[in-house]
Amino acid sequence: MPLYRDEAVVLRTHKLGEADRIITLLTRQHGLVRAVAKGVRRTTSRWGSRLEPFTHVDLQLAEGRSLDTITQAETLTPFPSRLGHDYDRYTAGTVMLETAERLVTEEKQPSVQQFLLLVGGLRAMGGGEHPAGQVLDSYLLRSLAVAGYAPSFDHCARCGDPGPHRWFSPASGGVLCGDCRVPGSAGPAAETLSLLGALLAGDWPAVHAADPRHLREASGLVAAYLAWHLERGLRSWEYVER
Known part of the structure; x- marks a missing residue:
């Protein structure tokens, strides 16, 4: 079987047989990969702990027919x-x-930007310099942008009219002018829209200076925007305290 090397982040695992696991990986050069790790559930395994979720690893893999x-x-x-x-x-x-x-939908297709973004996001999350919720919101906006769903926080998402604008619609792709406003549009504070732009750009001084109420409002809009474009909710959301 042909061999190849790549670096990856372990996304999740599930049991296979009595001692093996199927590991879902986001790799740098090969995108989403699902692979078998044989014997890693045995107590004698030398590298089972290296294949736990969140771990950033360097791997050698053998190509198989299905896995x-x-x-x-x-x-x-x-x-x-x-x-x-x-x-x-x-x-x-x-x-x-x-x-x-969820965003890297095709297996074995390069997704270097998503990989680097995830590694950078996990590094920021573990570094402790920024609150967890702010790192998460920034990561979600950036990952959606890389996937082709970049939200607009200044120009109208429909007609392109320069802002500032008052209305926000996840289904429309961001802020809307009064003429393009659709039913159900939210009316966030101007400071919240500026904060969303700062989260997308990684302007941490502006994010840290934001009022807590605007941070809460921004988090709600990020969650709504993500849910719309993923089309169904994330199971992990219910455990996050917002």
């Missing part, structure tokens, strides 16, 4: 140890993993 097989695994960044002792960061991180898997 590849992991033959080597070396830890590059132990994100589980950085997130596992903080409930807010751990649960926010699980949303990031599930979002990455």
Whole structure:
């Protein structure tokens, strides 16, 4: 069987047989990959702990007909140890993993930007410099933008008229002018829309200076925007305290 190497983030695992696991990976060069890790559930396994969710690993894999097989695994960044002792960061991180898997829909297709974004997001989540909710909202907006769903927070998403505008519609792709407003549009504060732009751009000084009520409103809009474009909710959302 042909062998190949790649670096990856472990997104999730599930049991296979008595001692094996199927590992779902977001790789740098091969996109979404599902592979078998043989014997990793045995207590004698030397590298089972390297294939836990959140772990950033360097892998060697053997190509298979339906599933590849992991033959080597070396830890590059132990994100589980950085997130596992903080409930807010751990649960926010699980949303990031599930979002990455949902947005990268085609297996074995390169998705370098999504991979780098996820690694950077997990590094920021584990670093502790920014609150978990802010890192999560920034990651979600950026990952949606990379997937082709970039929201507009200044120009009208329908007619392109420069803002500022008052209305926001996830279904329409962002802010709307008065003429393009659709039923059900939200009317967030101007400061909230500016904050959303800062989260998308990674303008952390502006994010840290934001009022808590605008942060809460922005989080609600991010969640609504994500739910619309994913078309169904994330299972991990229910564990996140917002």
